[in-house]
Amino acid sequence: MSLFQKAKGAFKSAKCKVGMHGGNYSKMEGKPQCYLSKTCPDCDEVVVKNKHKYGNDFYVREMNCLKRSTCVHCDHAVEKIIHHYTFDRVDAGCNVFERCARCDLVKKTNSKKHTWGDWSVTAPGRSSRACVFCGEQDHKQIN
Structure with missing residues (x-):
């Protein structure tokens, strides 16, 4: 036996030991179409799987x-x-909540919905506004 044949045999053996069997799946006799099996040509193990x-x-x-x-x-x-979530409400902290239309489960989302006040100049080149409910500040540069 050549060195190449020995290496090839060792590779096939190692491949089967880790579950990488050769062969092609086919429908199992007497079972529904989603039941498949194959016989590994290297180790003769029968491998079964479902493909629903x-x-x-x-x-x-x-x-x-x-x-x-x-x-x-x-x-x-x-x-x-x-779940089928739709908008439910906004709390005093401006957190948005959604409610499932099927089961009524309510969850807090990661978004906020603010009601902003008017912009006011707070420094040269800078304007700010605050949410009238939670007080969060929003800033922008102005020219």
């Missing part, structure tokens, strides 16, 4: 944000929570 194809997702219940998608081949389901 999910249909349209739907809400599980009214006034609930749990959505479910089901595989069109085997009925395997995955669920996720999807």
